[in-house]
Amino acid sequence: MEKPTLLVLAAGMGSRYGSLKQMDGVGPDNEAIIDYSVYDAVRAGFGKVVFVIRHAFEREFREVFSPGRFGGRIEVDYVYQELDMLPEGFALPEGRVKPWGTNHAVMMAAGRIDGPFAVINADDFYGAEAYRTIGDFLRTLGGSRGSYCMVAYDLDKTLSENGTVSRGVCGVDAAGCLAGMVERTQIERMPDGRILFHDGGADEELAPDTPVSMNLFGFTPDYFTRSEEYFKVFLREHGTEPKAEFYIPTMVNKLIADGTATMRVLRSGAQWYGVTYKEDKPLLVEAIRRMIAEGRYPENLWA
Template sequence: MKPTLFVLAAGMGSRYGGLKQLDGLGPNGETIMDYSIFDAIRGGFGKLVFVIRKSFEQDFAEKIISKYKDHIPVELVFQELDNLPAGFKCPEGREKPWGTNHAVLMGKDVINEPFAVINADDFYGKDSFAVLGKELSAMTGTENQYCMVGYRVGNTLSESGSVARGVCETNKENFLTGVVERTAIERTDGEIQFTDENGQKVILHENTPVSMNMWGFTPDYFKHSETSFINFLNANQGNLKSEFFIPLTVNELITSGTSTVKVLDTTSKWFGVTYADDRQGVVDKIQALITAGEYPNRLF
């Protein structure tokens, strides 16, 4: 069974001020997402599911889905603030979406096979989809054995400033033991470093794996996430800004011994528009990949 690519795109409308400004960075106006989907198709993925906000369904169908539908089956699901478990109501005044793992939960009725989760606006690279597609194809019929792509931190930095990254802690077998969010990571005097909670400078090895929100799950993950979300809602009832992120559930499952998460190495370089100044660099990097023959000039 071919795996599914689940694209988290519910934040796009707000971040880009509507889809009309979905930034074209390739030579024919291709978006970062176009490259991810192109890579996923050649990496062996058989279906696309987007999670978006209902308010831009029509825009999304016309501008985005129309591009892909002759290449791969596409489904849409919706992340809304009031989509909560029985017995819960959206607190008055809440405007912030419930977070990435709430978005993942929206796929539970349409995904019955191993699936990857990615952000819509991150450039993940060809090798990462090949590595993840191969691993997911071997996961059909299994439960509680998940995976994630661990990018080498040196391949994820911005030239325009420091970045925050989920630094992965792994055991000898390359299974995840935890993800620790680290801020202000940057290359200084040739070394990648950040300042820890005690104010100490910490050097990160070039190949230290970091999470860029590229996960591989089997459908039983939805059941775990529902339980985790109820616990989260009970604990955060008064907090209008709290978000239910994927690493929260993953850490719970690892710590309790319920699930394992294999960290997959990739040679791909991650890039994205973290700062406005990054945009031209992303355009240049995409053009360099086209020149090198990694991508055709026109994708779809």
């Protein structure tokens, strides 16, 4: 049975950290979140990891996340996302400095992935359960087209204690498939325990178990072709807007609305961790220490 591929969206890392050399470790042997993601993917039966990076920090990235780092346990490849990587007939608008978004990053792996694959953010800690869940589903797809999946988390397990967050709130139909995603911003847990989002003026309450997307998606290679086609439409409509981005939910919502694809929503009860604010890091470090003590990870991942 074909092993799925893990596609890691890491092109934004250089700007977030200033330099990869300064990227904070979160594990006891200075492991980064990426290390834990790859480790969990290997355990879940993934056979290859493809990193989406930028040429500006290629040398640093390859030094840190070389194939040798992972002990030969998984095949490693690299692709690049740059502003001028546009479809034929389109030119980079003058003054554009903002990246084209997460779905543009996914498109960069076309031709490097020929089977089912999962997409993750480089700086999100999803947990071993999520990789097992999506890996098992991806292995059932084979040569399918238009049958995708995502892992949705309970909203209350994705919040930060240090400020508001934005989340893609998922509508799920009776068949367990995605009906659509709506981005909600300024979500926070209030002192009385309620979870509210503040965008749009009036406050609205969200249930703790509301399914939300953390950019953990599963696709088959036909998704590249569909994205290339729709990206041209996006550029014609929004290409001159300096901050417009081609997000994965933008593409997924389009395919679902058209009836072109379905996306099974796989639920995870796991706690998600990220470093939205610098104050979030100690919580993640402590969580990893706790998981090591419980035997869920070794002290040194790649020893």
